[in-house]
Amino acid sequence: MADVSERLAVLEQHVQRAIELIGVLREENGRLARERGEHAARLDALTAEVERLRRKEPGHERLEGEHRRLLDERRQLLGQIEGILKDLARIEGL
DSSP: OHHHHHHHHHHHHHHHHHHHHHHHHHHHHHHHHHHHHHHHHHHHHHHHHHHHHHHHHHHHHHHHHHHHHHHHHHHHHHHHHHHHHHHHHHHHHO
16 A cells, blocks of 8 residues: 555656746747747848848949049049140140
């Protein structure tokens, strides 16, 4: 009879531990579900941002090309002006 009582006591302990673990698992599951929702929202926001940047990028590349072209044009004009100034200095020196 003592053996049965001991086995029953051990079984009750296991059942109690299982109940506690189920509670912990439910809490953890709820936390993970909330985090999943937060991560999904963050992913949606980042996806929208990437898409916005992709749409903006072609215009940005065009502007960078235009900027480089204008810088080259500026260098050419400065070279021409420098040449004209040298010619003027030479003419004035005659």
